[in-house]
Amino acid sequence: MTPGQRRWLFFAGLAGVLAFYLWGMKGLPGFGHYPGPYGFILNRIAVGQTNATGVVSAVNFEYRGFDTVGEEFILFIAATGVATVLRRLRDERAESVADDEVAGPASARTSDAVRLAALLFVGPAVLMGWYLGSHAQTSPSGGFQGGVVLATAFVMIYLAGQFLVFRRISPVELIDVVGAVGAAGFAAVGITAVFLGLPYLANFLPLGTVPGAVSSSGTIALISFFVGVEVAAAFILIIGELLEQTLIVRQGEG
Amino acid sequence: MLTSYPVAVTSPYSAPSSLMDVLQVLILVLVAAAATGVVLIRVPVRQAIALSAYGLLLALMFLAFQAPDVTLSELTVGAVALPILLLLTLAKVRKREK
Numbered sequence: 211m212t213p214g215q216r217r218w219l220f221f222a223g224l225a226g227v228l229a230f231y232l233w234g235m236k237g238l239p240g241f242g243h244y245p246g247p248y249g250f251i252l253n254r255i256a257v258g259q260t261n262a263t264g265v266v267s268a269v270n271f272e273y274r275g276f277d278t279v280g281e282e283f284i285l286f287i288a289a290t291g292v293a294t295v296l297r298r299l300r301d302e303r304a305e306s307v308a309d310d311e312v313a314g315p316a317s318a319r320t321s322d323a324v325r326l327a328a329l330l331f332v333g334p335a336v337l338m339g340w341y342l343g344s345h346a347q348t349s350p351s352g353g354f355q356g357g358v359v360l361a362t363a364f365v366m367i368y369l370a371g372q373f374l375v376f377r378r379i380s381p382v383e384l385i386d387v388v389g390a391v392g393a394a395g396f397a398a399v400g401i402t403a404v405f406l407g408l409p410y411l412a413n414f415l416p417l418g419t420v421p422g423a424v425s426s427s428g429t430i431a432l433i434s435f436f437v438g439v440e441v442a443a444a445f446i447l448i449i450g451e452l453l454e455q456t457l458i459v460r461q462g463e464g
Numbered sequence: 465m466l467t468s469y470p471v472a473v474t475s476p477y478s479a480p481s482s483l484m485d486v487l488q489v490l491i492l493v494l495v496a497a498a499a500t501g502v503v504l505i506r507v508p509v510r511q512a513i514a515l516s517a518y519g520l521l522l523a524l525m526f527l528a529f530q531a532p533d534v535t536l537s538e539l540t541v542g543a544v545a546l547p548i549l550l551l552l553t554l555a556k557v558r559k560r561e562k
Contacts, residue, residue, distance in 0.1 A: 267533075358544070361545070362540075452552040
């Protein structure tokens with residue numbers, strides 16, 4: 211096939227894609243015109259039904275909680291996959307890692323300004339992560355966002371050149387267990403409802419009396435907490451495995 | 465058939481809708497420009513940093529379109545977690561190549 215023919219083939223395909231694309235766009239609702247009705251219904255009834263003023267969290271952890279269980283396990287399985295693929299190599303060269311840890315991996319190269327800035331951000335990141343994870347029921351936040359922010363606090367500690375500290379406060383065995391507890395906790399909340407004779411993931415805890423209070427919303431807050439724990443552990447695990455892998459390769463071939 | 469519903473919630477703190485329109489158009493243009501920039505940058509490390517900036521813009525876009533929850537998710541994943549994972553992977557690949 212000559213370049214000329216190939217170009218014509220490309221243009222023919224492009225025209226086809228463009229035609230279908232424009233056809234599809236024509237059927238979309240106008241900009242800013244939500245065709246409903248679920249969003250409007252939920253806006254009206256969600257706060258009354260769940261006592262959670264964070265309606266997005268109420269949707270995620272209550273109305274479509276079953277979908278969120280699946281999403282949570284996607285991340286859990288991804289982290290498990292990363293750990294499974296990367297850990298075999300670490301065992302092969304475990305001795306060289308020990309040497310590197312003693313020397314301190316990043317300390318030789320990281321500038322003081324970066325280390326100081328990273329350390330300064332550790333406290334705010336922990337606070338922010340904890341706040342987001344524990345306030346899903348009151349305001350826009352939730353366990354997922356909180357978990358990722360918590361995990362970045364650990365990355366800050368690594369950036370400050372403290373891989374030893376990073377490992378000491380997040381040992382692989384502990385992070386494995388914490389992640390599993392978080393993932394299982396969500397599923398367990400759902401199964402507990404079944405044992406109480408309710409549908410899976412039904413909100414069986416007292417909803418509280420004041421809408422928007424931290425203690426309100428029953429299982430929504432609890433599930434958000436478990437999600438936060440699981441997400442933080444999964445991200446720390448993935449980042450930790452990658453960091454360790456980097457160190458091993460650096461040491462093994464340096 | 466298009467039923468009309470009130471689209472935006474207004475409160476004493478709401479910005480004038482004309483101002484919001486300008487803000488939304490501006491942020492959409494910036495997002496398009498940043499996305500093009502990320503594609504055009506060919507050096508992987510710089511691309512990861514540009515991707516982080518793009519994630520930040522995308523987060524601001526979601527905020528301008530009244531989706532603070534998505535803003536938080538995009539901030540944490542798009543602007544922080546994804547670039548970190550990319551940089552770590554690049555560091556690993558680079559060491560292996562040497």
